[in-house]
Amino acid sequence: MTNGDGHRTPGRHAAVLRRMTARDRDEPHRAATPLELFFDLCFVVAVAQAGRALVHALASGHPGHGIAGYLMTFFSVWWAWVNFSWFSSAYDTDDALYRVVTLVQIAGVLVLAAGIPRAFDHADFRVVWFGYVVMRLALVSQWLRAGHGATGAERRTALRYAAGVSACQVGWLGLLFLPTPAKPWLFLVMAAVEMSVPAFAELGRGQETTWHPHHIAERYGLFTLIVLGETVAAATAAVQSALDENEALGLLLPMAGGGLLLIFAAFWIYFAVPIHLHLASNRQAFAWGYGHYAVLGSAAAIGAGIEVAIEQATGKAGISVLAASAAVTVPAALFMCSVWLVHSRHYKRGVAQQLVLPVSALAILACTFAGRETVLLTGLVGVVTVATGVTLAARNSPYEA
Structure with a gap:
């Protein structure tokens, strides 16, 4: 018996103990608990x-x-x-x-x-x-x-x-x-x-476990949200700390704005496609799931990079502007490439759509050499990436990026 969330329960309260059996891979309305x-x-x-x-x-x-x-x-x-x-x-x-x-x-x-x-x-x-x-x-x-x-x-x-x-x-x-x-x-x-x-x-004499495609896609999406949320929190704390000890508001605001635009773009890009439709078997799902090590690791590292850039700008980091810029652009470019490779390319139509994220990754890497404006420019590249994806998708598919 399932409730409205697709979660099996014999009544209002969970049983103390029931036989553990495999769930149905085609179970309707399956959602995270x-x-x-x-x-x-x-x-x-x-x-x-x-x-x-x-x-x-x-x-x-x-x-x-x-x-x-x-x-x-x-x-x-x-x-x-x-x-x-x-x-x-x-x-x-x-x-x-x-x-x-x-x-x-x-x-x-x-x-x-x-x-x-x-x-x-x-x-x-x-x-x-x-x-x-x-x-x-x-x-x-x-x-x-x-x-x-x-x-x-x-x-x-x-x-x-x-x-x-x-x-x-x-x-x-x-x-x-x-x-x-x-x-x-x-x-x-x-x-x-x-x-x-x-x-x-x-494989071999074993049997595929009955993981649920929509449920797995949702679970990975939720963890991505957690990572992006932690990135926002880390960047915000860095800006707050810098403002408490440094009055360089004109320097920090563009960094904060660019970082926020970059995180917004990362959210939009990841959640633009209904990936559960691609997860038909272990062959697709395992490659997709393992590839998320790069997706999630780079997403979390973006927040760390923004923190490093702010610390360098306020004199707390003993590194060059170029090194601090690379701390932002390298994980951001890796995020674009890894999301395209394991996630969004399965729903891109035509060469133009397929090239959006790889080209954006190159543009972000080029921003490394923009000095203090790196974070802002990287965020603007993210905005252009989303806008381009939406425009191309509107012409070629029902999805919006």
Whole structure:
């Protein structure tokens, strides 16, 4: 039985315990649940921690360390969210046990967030690893429960997920014992192994999990909103701090305006197409889902870049104007390219529409050399990108960008 939100429930209140069975991939009116929204909200803390660490590294003139640390810590945040979201799309029972186990995962997320500064600055992954242990024990128990309620190929898939996730968590132990120079290489290997678990579980003698296309598209969209919201908050805090200590209002207002235009454009560009229509099978959905590491990571980094540009303009960052400008334009250009590659190109018609985002990415990179006007010009490029997309789409398709 389902309620108006497409969420199964036998009555007004969630059952204490019910058999965990796969949900219907074609279930009508499937939407994100309050528990999923709460889970997403707790990730704001982790995203903010990764972004703040990136700002400090870039502003102090350590881009290599900053970028490497950001790529690793943001992956740990994003992958924890991915693990839960795809499972819940296929097996959310909304009984009391499911809710309690999900709340345990949320506790693990908060531990993970607390450990990000240590991991970023000192390659000390102990707290992050422990946070993952909490999340992973909960997730494995969910997969074992799904396997207990299934038979045949579906049961094998659930047990393979449980085994794969457990093995990966053991592999991450290397981050606690290897010397610091070796940790990024282990991270690359383990990230690849982690992302191979779904293929291991669902191919061969396994069975595809019954994730819901519209639900998955909505879940990714909601996480994108959270990341963009954190970007707005970070940029706003940076402007406020600068105004409190510096009266350079004429310098900061164009930066604030340009940053806001850029974030508005990023929102418009991402949500311009009904991507759930593209997610027909694992082949499309997994490539699309994995590609969001670049989409979400670059979106969060835009806010960090705006903070760095403001700190440089007010004399708080010991880097050049060019380096501060690149902190904005590089993630913005990457966002444009990654959104086009994994998301919007599936709904573009003709060469002109297909070229809008790649050309805009090049134009944004060119703004790197505009000095203090970089943030404003980048935002204006974003506005032109949206306007061009809307105009071309009106001529060629029913969608608006």
